[in-house]
Amino acid sequence: MFADRAKIFIKSGKGGDGHVSFRRELYVPAGGPDGGNGGNGGNIIFEIDDGLNTLTDFRHVRKYIAKDGEQGGKKRCSGASADDLIIKVPEGTVIKEFESGKVIADMSGDNRREIILQGGRGGLGNMNYATSTMQAPKYAQPGQPGQELWVQLELKVIADVGLVGFPNVGKSTLLSRVSNARPKVANYHFTTLNPHLGVVDLDGGGFVMADIPGLIEGASQGVGLGFDFLRHIERTKVLVHVVDAASTEGRDPVEDIKAINAELENYNPQLLERPQIIAANKIDSIYQAEGEENPIERLKKIFEPEGIPVYPISGVTGQGIKELLYAVHGKLQTVDQAPVIFEKEFDTAALRNMESLPYTVERTEDNIFVVEGPRIEKMLGYTNLESEKGFVFFQNFLKENGILEELEKAGIGEGDTVRMYGLEFDYYK
Template structure:
C-alpha cells in the first residue's frame, strides 16, 4: 500500500548554556574569565533515500526530537554539539509548513537534504564579555532554543510514463504484462486505489511506468480523491491514455479525462500522450475501433489498438513509448523543484458571469473555458459530461441565480450555447 501523505512534528535541540568560570591556576591569582561556549543543538534534517517508496514509516512515528547541545566547560572548553537527526524520505516528497502551507522543499534527487528545524546556537561563555572595564565578567549566555514545527509530507511519484484512463480501462492489466509490477486486478471499477509502479525494459533501456487510479468527473475538484491521484501524474513526462473499448462511450471518456487533466493543471493538459484503445480481444471493441480511430485521428491523435489481456500490439506500444520518450527533453529536477506548478492556489473565483449587450450570458474563467474547448460537442454523452462539469463547478447554479431562462444564449469561451433545463 502506498502511503503518500503524512504530518509530523519536528523539534530541534536547544543550544548548550555558556559557562561562567575563571582560571584557577597556581601562581596566577588573578586568572581571567575562562567559561566555554555551549554546544550547538541538533538539527532535524530530511534526506532523500532512493530505496524508500512510501511515507508509511510516518504513520507509526510522528514526533522527532534532536538532542540539546552540551554546556560549556571550564578552561574555555566548548560544549559538545548534539548529533543531527536525519529523517529519510522517498524521492518526490514535497515538504510544507503545516500551519501556513508554505513550500519548504521539493525533494527529488537521491541524497538531497533540507534542514526543517535548525538547532539552537550555543550560548557564549563569560570569556566573550571581558572588556577593559570589566575584566572579571560574571555573565554568560544560555543556549538559544531550538525550533519546533509541524510539517506535511506529500509524495508525488517520480515516474517516466503515467497510465491514465477511466476506472476499469485496463491500466493495471497493462502494467502487469509490460513490467515486473503485480497490481491487484479485477473486473470492477476502482480495483486500483493506490498508484502502482513498474519498471519496463526495452533494448537495455528502462522506464518507470505508473498506474494511476481511474479518474472520474470532478477529479480536479478533489472528487473521489482526485487531487491525491492527479498529483502523481504531474511529474511524468509522457502519458499513456487508455480507452476502455468495452465501455459505454470511449470517446466521451477520452474527452472527460483530458478535461480533468487540464482543469487540474494547464501544463498537465498539454503533456504528450499516446492514445491506446484497449480490449481488442472483445467483439464489441473490434466493431467500434474503425470509427473511433477515424474520429481520434481527425482530432489530432495517433491512436493504437491493443489487448492488454492477450498482449496484442503491447510490444508495439512499449516500443512507441520508448521512441517518444527518447525525443522528449531530459527531466531537470532542479527546474522542476523550483516550479510552482503543483501549487493549487486560490487565484480568485473559478469563473464569473457577465451580461452581454444583447442580454446574453457570458461565462468567463480559465478552467471552464478549457473544459469547453476540450469537449466533443458532436457527442451527446460528451455534452452531458460537460453539463455535469458545469454543475460541479457551480456554474449551473450561478446562471440560474443570475436569471437565465430556457432559450437564452450562453457564451463559454468561443462556444455559443442555448440554455435548456
C-alpha cells in the same frame, strides 16, 4: 496500507548557553574568565531511504524533535553539540510548509540528503568577552533557540510514463504484461488503491511506467481519493490514456478521455501540455454490429487531429502492445529528459531572519506603549536583559529595527512606559 501523505511537526535543537565562571586556582588570586561555549543544537535532516516506498511510518510518529546542545562549562570546557535527527523518507517525497503549501525540498534525483531545520548555535561563554576595560565579564551569551515547523509530506511517484484511465479499463493488466511489475489484476470496480511502477525494456532503451490509480469525475475537487491519485501524475512526462474500446461495461471511451483531461486541467493545466497517447484496450472483445461505426476509427477521427495518436491493443492477447510501447518511447525522446523536480518555494533559513517578522506598536488608554509581535518575541527569547551586554544589544535592536522611531511616531515622551510581553521599561531619549 499505502500512504502517500502525512503531516508532521519538526523542531531542531536549542543551542546550549554559554557559561559564566572564573579561574579559581592556587596562587592565581584574580583568575580571568574561563566560561566555555555552549554546544550547537541538533539539525533536522531528511534523507532518502531506498528501502521505503510509502509514508506509512509517519502515521504512527508525528513529532520529530532534535536534542539541545549542552551548556558550556568551567575551565573553558565547551558543551557538546547534539546529534542531528535524521528522518528517512522514500525517494519522490516533497516536503511542504503546511500553512502555505510552499515547497521546502523535493527529495528526488541528486537531492538525497538535506538539512531542513538548522539547530540553534551555542552561546559564547564569558571567556570570549574579556577586554582591557572589562577583564571580568559576568555575562555569557544564551544559546539560540531551535526552529520549529509543521510540514506536509507528499509522495509523488517518479515515472516517465503514467497510465491514466477510469477503473477497470485494463491499466494493471497492461503494466503487468509489459514490465516486471506485478499488480493485483482483477475485476475491481472501485479502483487500484496504490500506484505501481514497472520498468519497460526495449531495444532502443527502457523507461519507467506507472499505473496511476483509476480516476473518477470530481477527482480534481478532491472527490474520493482524487487529490491522492492526481498527485502522482505530476512527475510523468508522457500520459497514456487506457480506455475500454469495447465498452464492455457500457462506458464511452471518447467521453472517458474528455472527462479525465478535464480533471487533469482542473488540477494542473500544465498536465495537458504533456504528450498523450491513447491505448484503445480490449479490442479482443469488440463486437461491432452491422452499420455501427468502428470504435477505433471513431477514436482516431476525434483525437488524432488534436495530435493524440490512437493504438488499438489487447492486454489479454498482447496484440498491438509492441507498437504502443515503441510509440511511447518515441514520444519520450521529444521531451526534456531531466527528471521533474519541484523547485524550492520556502526557505527555512528565513525563520532565522527576524527582519521578515512583523511587530506592532500600540498606545493604550492609560498611556502605555505596547510593542509585540513575532519579531519582538523571538528577540526576547534569546536576549539576556539582566546582563550588561544583553541590555546593550536590546537597545541597539530597538534602534536598528525602527522600533524607537515607531514609538516616537506614536507620541511617546520622556518617562512613558513601554511594555513588551510582561516586561516594562521607562522611555528616555
